[in-house]
Amino acid sequence: MEIFLQLIYSGIALGMIYGVIAFGYQLTFATSGTLNFGQGESLMLGALVGLSLVGNIHGGPYLNYWLMIPLVIIFGAFQGAFVEWIGVRPAIKIKSEFGWIMSTIALAIIFKNVAENIWGKDDLKFPSPLPESPIKLFGANVLPMEIVVVVGALLMMAAVEVFNRKSIYGKAVVATSNDRDAASLMGINTSAVITFSYALSSVTAAVAGVLVAPLTLTGATMGAVLGLKAFAVAIIGGLNSGLGIIVGGLILGIAETTTGFYISTGYKDVPGLVLLLLVLAVKPAGLFGKMAIKKV
Amino acid sequence: MNLARKLIFGSMVLVGAMTAFAADNIKIGLQGPLTGGSSPMGVSMRDGAKLAVTEINAKGGVLGRQIELIERDDEAKNERGVQIAQELINKEKVVAALGYINSGVALASQRFYQEAKIPVMNNVATATLIAKQFADQPENYVFRNSANDTIQSTMIVDEVIGRRKYTKVAILADSTNYGQLGREDLEKALAAKGIKAVAIEKYNIKDVDMTPQLLKAKEAGAQVVITYGIGPELAQIANGMVKLGWKVPMMGSWTLSMGNFIDNAGKNADGALMPQTFIQEGNTPKRTSFIAAYQKAYKVDRIPSPVSAAQGYDSVYLLAAAIAQAKSTDGPKVREALEDLKAPVEGVVTTYNKPFSKADHEAITLNMPVIGKVQDGRVYYAYDDDKKRGAEIRTKK
Numbered sequence: 022m023e024i025f026l027q028l029i030y031s032g033i034a035l036g037m038i039y040g041v042i043a044f045g046y047q048l049t050f051a052t053s054g055t056l057n058f059g060q061g062e063s064l065m066l067g068a069l070v071g072l073s074l075v076g077n078i079h080g081g082p083y084l085n086y087w088l089m090i091p092l093v094i095i096f097g098a099f100q101g102a103f104v105e106w107i108g109v110r111p112a113i114k115i116k117s118e119f120g121w122i123m124s125t126i127a128l129a130i131i132f133k134n135v136a137e138n139i140w141g142k143d144d145l146k147f148p149s150p151l152p153e154s155p156i157k158l159f160g161a162n163v164l165p166m167e168i169v170v171v172v173g174a175l176l177m178m179a180a181v182e183v184f185n186r187k188s189i190y191g192k193a194v195v196a197t198s199n200d201r202d203a204a205s206l207m208g209i210n211t212s213a214v215i216t217f218s219y220a221l222s223s224v225t226a227a228v229a230g231v232l233v234a235p236l237t238l239t240g241a242t243m244g245a246v247l248g249l250k251a252f253a254v255a256i257i258g259g260l261n262s263g264l265g266i267i268v269g270g271l272i273l274g275i276a277e278t279t280t281g282f283y284i285s286t287g288y289k290d291v292p293g294l295v296l297l298l299l300v301l302a303v304k305p306a307g308l309f310g311k312m313a314i315k316k317v
Numbered sequence: 318m319n320l321a322r323k324l325i326f327g328s329m330v331l332v333g334a335m336t337a338f339a340a341d342n343i344k345i346g347l348q349g350p351l352t353g354g355s356s357p358m359g360v361s362m363r364d365g366a367k368l369a370v371t372e373i374n375a376k377g378g379v380l381g382r383q384i385e386l387i388e389r390d391d392e393a394k395n396e397r398g399v400q401i402a403q404e405l406i407n408k409e410k411v412v413a414a415l416g417y418i419n420s421g422v423a424l425a426s427q428r429f430y431q432e433a434k435i436p437v438m439n440n441v442a443t444a445t446l447i448a449k450q451f452a453d454q455p456e457n458y459v460f461r462n463s464a465n466d467t468i469q470s471t472m473i474v475d476e477v478i479g480r481r482k483y484t485k486v487a488i489l490a491d492s493t494n495y496g497q498l499g500r501e502d503l504e505k506a507l508a509a510k511g512i513k514a515v516a517i518e519k520y521n522i523k524d525v526d527m528t529p530q531l532l533k534a535k536e537a538g539a540q541v542v543i544t545y546g547i548g549p550e551l552a553q554i555a556n557g558m559v560k561l562g563w564k565v566p567m568m569g570s571w572t573l574s575m576g577n578f579i580d581n582a583g584k585n586a587d588g589a590l591m592p593q594t595f596i597q598e599g600n601t602p603k604r605t606s607f608i609a610a611y612q613k614a615y616k617v618d619r620i621p622s623p624v625s626a627a628q629g630y631d632s633v634y635l636l637a638a639a640i641a642q643a644k645s646t647d648g649p650k651v652r653e654a655l656e657d658l659k660a661p662v663e664g665v666v667t668t669y670n671k672p673f674s675k676a677d678h679e680a681i682t683l684n685m686p687v688i689g690k691v692q693d694g695r696v697y698y699a700y701d702d703d704k705k706r707g708a709e710i711r712t713k714k
Contacts, residue, residue, distance in 0.1 A: 024532055027561070031528035142352035144549040146581045155560050162562050237525040238549050238581055246523050281529025286518045287492070289529065
């Protein structure tokens with residue numbers, strides 16, 4: 022039982038990492054129907070910028086961990102807005118179906134190369150703000166940082182939800198996601214809303230980056246695998262369901278750790294991908310997604 | 318002549334002088350991962366080799382010619398390794414090559430050197446197959462001066478089963494060629510002692526969570542974890558063990574001495590054991606001067622991977638000795654000279670006395686490496702006995 026609990030804990034921590042990145046995919050998909058395929062790279066840039074501020078690689082540490090987060094948020098916002106401005110807006114303007122896919126992937130590669138030149142290609146240690154010794158929780162071990170990741174991810178998603186429901190700006194975002202043309206006719210600056218959603222999406226990724234970095238290692242290549250797994254989560258959960266993202270993340274995370282233990286560590290990535298294929302075949306909008314009817 | 322003309326004339330003279338100079342150089346190719354997870358090994362190997370080249374050139378070079386290293390970054394990728402081998406052979410026209418950190422890259426690309434009849438000195442890669450890949454051909458151009466996996470796995474098994482009397486071992490190996498070939502050698506060495514590992518687990522490069530693998534090992538009652546992988550993931554294993562609150566000794570292939578394992582695992586790395594051909598300790602005059610020269614040239618205190626640096630350094634001396642003896646840079650002649658080196662070659666790891674023969678292309682034998690141990694961010698001799706006898710040169714048997 023203790024073993025199972027331990028696997029569940031690790032699975033939850035891993036799943037919430039995936040989930041919070043997947044949440045970033047959702048934000049931009051809701052407003053513009055486009056995705057930033059460089060979500061993993063946004064996470065990586067956030068983590069590395071954070072590392073420059075709190076680590077000693079660029080003459081630091083300049084700030085403590087918690088004070089660094091607001092700066093990373095600002096950086097993430099600019100980075101996301103930049104992606105939208107360069108990669109996505111031109112494609113939306115000409116109503117290109119696929120232009121944004123290539124341009125966000127291209128930007129992701131460029132970001133990775135830039136990061137390799139600034140921070141090097143090696144994996145670096147991210148100093149942990151909390152003690153690195155585990156604490157016992159109902160008989161199994163958890164790292165304090167894992168709890169922070171789970172709580173941080175949930176808080177971040179809750180904050181965005183509250184913002185969307187309660188504030189006038191949030192309502193503009195919701196209106197844009199419901200019907201972009203109608204929202205535009207109602208006087209909402211939909212193009213600004215889309216830019217904003219990209220900024221917000223990169224902010225969540227960048228914050229996720231500094232949250233997970235003390236658990237994983239930090240480096241220019243850290244985003245690729247995480248971004249891909251998160252994409253699977255977004256598909257499994259549904260691209261327009263907040264609950265779906267959380268459940269999808271947990272399913273994938275727990276599937277990975279339990280398969281690794283009970284079947285074979287050689288196959289631990291398989292169940293998640295099988296599930297992905299199943300979902301695509303049976304319920305293409307995702308487990309919790311609403312089927313969008315495309316009117317032609 | 319106005320200034321512009323003078324400048325053009327001056328630079329033409331300079332360029333002319335340089336090409337004349339370069340034409341006489343003996344070109345040796347060097348390839349290894351200078352970036353990425355295995356870069357501490359690649360960079361240390363290159364830096365060690367450069368030290369040796371500088372020393373040899375300062376003494377007038379070989380055959381009265383200077384040695385020139387052509388270095389390339391293979392990024393630990395098999396396909397890059399293949400491209401580089403072809404470039405070094407066909408475009409740079411190297412007379413010999415040294416390097417290879419990653420066994421997979423070596424196995425994928427050294428056939429080009431074999432076909433071109435150019436000797437290649439593997440100075441870090443350890444897969445047992447490497448030096449034997451072309452052993453069935455009449456002329457084998459692949460040599461090695463690193464401790465192969467058979468040696469390493471035998472040493473690991475001797476240590477955990479023989480010396481420490483453990484009976485339940487778990488193996489954690491990565492899914493690359495390096496990890497899986499090493500795992501096979503380990504299983505063989507264990508079987509020779511009549512022991513079967515209680516858990517054999519696999520993980521991928523870049524995996525961030527080692528919980529399932531470690532839990533399986535723990536549940537199976539393992540008394541020791543044996544690893545075969547590279548620095549960053551090894552650090553995740555050490556950190557994962559602390560997270561699970563499970564403390565058993567960690568022992569593994571020599572990669573547990575890599576800087577990026579030690580740095581990323583921090584104090585969790587303490588106590589890790591591994592076979593080493595070289596420990597950064599100046600116990601002979603040759604080693605003292607090598608360590609001092611390395612620290613001075615690259616402004617570091619701890620060599621990122623001391624074993625790679627030492628073997629990289631020695632590999633240049635071995636090749637240089639063979640070229641000098643062959644009185645030629647012709648591939649087949651250099652190979653013949655390597656297989657029958659008349660004079661002993663003094664290196665950092667050992668003094669190479671007839672290191673190779675026609676049938677044996679391995680310079681390092683089981684009696685040469687020692688067990689190293691990580692403590693406070695450095696690798697030391699694990700046993701006082703080895704430390705005391707550290708100054709003794711262990712030669713090939």
